[in-house]
Amino acid sequence: MLETQMLRHTLEEMDRMGELLLCDREVNPEYELGAVLKYFRNKKPILFNRIKGSSVKVAGGLYGDREIIYSLLNMNNENRLFKFMDAIANPEPYKVVAKGPIKENIIRNNIDLSRILPVPKFQGKDSSKFITAGALVIKDPETGKYFTSIRRFQVNGRNELSALISSPKLTNDFLELESMRKPLEVAIILGYDAPFLMASQISSATYGVDKYEVDSALRGEPLELVPCESVDLLVPAYSEIVLEGRMVPGKRELEGPFGELMGYYGAQAPHPIIEINTIMHRNNPIFQAAFPCREEHLSNGLIREVELYNYLKNQVDVVDVNVTEGGGYRFNAFASINKGKEGEGKSAIIAALGSNKDLKQVVIVDKDVNIFDLEDIEWAITTRAQASQDLVIIPGALGSSLEPSHGLRGVTDKVGIDATKPLGERGANFERAIIPGFEDIDINRYFPNIK
Ligand SMILES: Cc1cc2nc3c(=O)[nH]c(=O)nc-3n(C[C@H](O)[C@H](O)[C@H](O)COP(=O)(O)O)c2cc1C
Structure with a gap:
């Protein structure tokens, strides 16, 4: 049967799309691998064929480009x-199969993660x-629903x-088991594809859906x-x-410091540990890496x-949203609206x-x-916003601790800019000058040789 799921199939797809770079020069997983990924700002999928000190290949920079994910x-x-x-609202069943390439090799004894896998070190501190x-x-012990999420894992030894x-969700599940002195069974997957990744990013607390089922809906066939x-x-x-392993009670x-998504080192703090007791891998496995x-x-x-989009839809006629790269895909957003009434720009900020x-x-x-x-x-802010009227500032809200600009960690000011033009007669001054036929x-x- 032709393989259609997970990383190996994705690498073939990327190659067909002309997006995959092959690196045949030996690369050191300490700093050098991360440096090459960072050179392309993690937007260029790369398969590193020769890794210093390991026979395992590494794939990185896989899912950092919107167009590639689309x-x-x-x-x-x-x-x-x-x-x-649609995939979140209409999850589809997954399929359990008896065998798969992941079972080609099973290691049960003498597990030494650093020896078996080329785990990179990324940043100086x-x-x-x-x-x-x-x-x-993880699996919910009561409902049997599966929850997946990407996490960073520090190799302790x-x-x-x-x-x-x-x-x-994960914290509560673990703490509940821990209070009964029981471990939480976990598995860590490397070598997945885009539907699997996207399903993992749905908030369990908000939706409570089985992420394997969301994955199956997204990929249009049951996840095997x-x-x-x-x-x-x-x-x-x-x-x-x-x-395969267990998050150990007590x-x-x-953990840390570690250079996090906004380019700053996150502080050191105590965190739960996972003991790995079994490793399964395909023949000639490919380790998946991501520059943080x-x-x-x-x-x-x-x-x-x-x-x-959904929050805005409750208040205004939203056209599109962009949760921006510069803001770490979580701190900053731009939204366009079809403004029907005065005040909707501000309502959109609140939403x-x-x-x-x-x-x-x-x-x-x-x-x-x-x-x-x-x-x-920038053009819209410059020509359609006035600071005294169009800036909304909310001081001291609960925010994220993942960026360091606030005084009290996690407490942050929030700001919205209403750069929509006025409606009615005043709006006429804001008509964009266009050249008919430009599009x-x-x-x-005119210039046959221009690409
Ligand atoms: C590349 C990448 C790295 C991430 N690293 C972490 C992490 O180290 N810790 C964490 O709690 N969430 C991390 N996340 C976010 C979670 O994977 C994401 O919020 C997930 O939806 C949480 O699922 P949950 O609601 O089931 O807990 C990361 C996400 C991505 C895309």
Whole structure:
């Protein structure tokens, strides 16, 4: 049967699309690999064929480009919000299969993560090597629903990882089991594809849906899963590497510092640990890496856009939203609206800033502004906003602790700019000057050699 799921198939797709770079020069997983990924701002998928000290290949920079993600999911900028909404609202069943390539190799003894896998060290003051693209899988003990999420994992030594978890669902599940002195069974997946990644970015606390089912809806066929060897969990049959283990009750290890998404080092703090007791991997496995930077959070931002759109839709006729790369795909957003009444620009600011605690800055523009073009946004702010009337500032709201500008960690000011033009007679001054027929110009008819 032709393989259609997970990373190996995706790499073939990327190659067919002309997007995949192959690196045949030997690369050191300490700093050098991250430096090459960062050179392309994590927007260029790269397969590193020769890794110093390891026979395992590494793929990185896979999902940091909107257009690549859209192509892999068979969607475009116009329909992406609705396709994601549809998959969240109408999850589809997954399929359990007896065998899969992930079972080709099973390691049960003498697990030493650093020896088996080329785990990179990324930045100068990072506390250790980090698995940064691992998808954590847990199962709700009561409902049996599966929850996946990308987390960073610090390699503490041989078979031990520290996990950074800031999620209410995962934290509560773990703390509840911990109070009964029981471990939480987990699996960490490496070598997944775009539907799997996107499903993992849906908030469990908000939607409570089984993310394997959302994945199946997004990919348009059932996600194929096999049972793990040592924990009661299902994992993708075509993934590259699966680490099976337990989050141990009553133990914490210091995690960090680590250079986080906004380019600053996050502080060291005690976090739960995971003991890995079994590793499954395909023949010639490919380790999946992600430079810990803003671009890597695109998948998270694409789901945040769905939430922002829905919040705005309650208040105004929203046209489109952009949760921006510069703002780490969580702190800043631009939204265009079809303004029907005066005041809707401000209402849109209220809706947007209330949509998510992390959202810190928002600019509201009219539908004739391209919210994916920073210059167009600057133009709208310059020509359609007056600071004394169009700036909304909310001091001291609860925000994210993932950027360092606030005094009290996590407490942040929020700001909105209403850069919509006035309606009625005054609005006439804001008509954009256009050249009739400009859109239809075929420049090659004038300059045949221009590409
Ligand atoms: C590249 C990448 C790295 C991430 N790293 C972490 C992390 O280290 N810790 C964390 O709590 N969330 C991290 N996230 C965000 C979670 O994966 C995301 O919020 C997920 O939807 C949470 O799922 P949950 O609601 O089931 O907890 C990361 C997301 C991406 C895309």
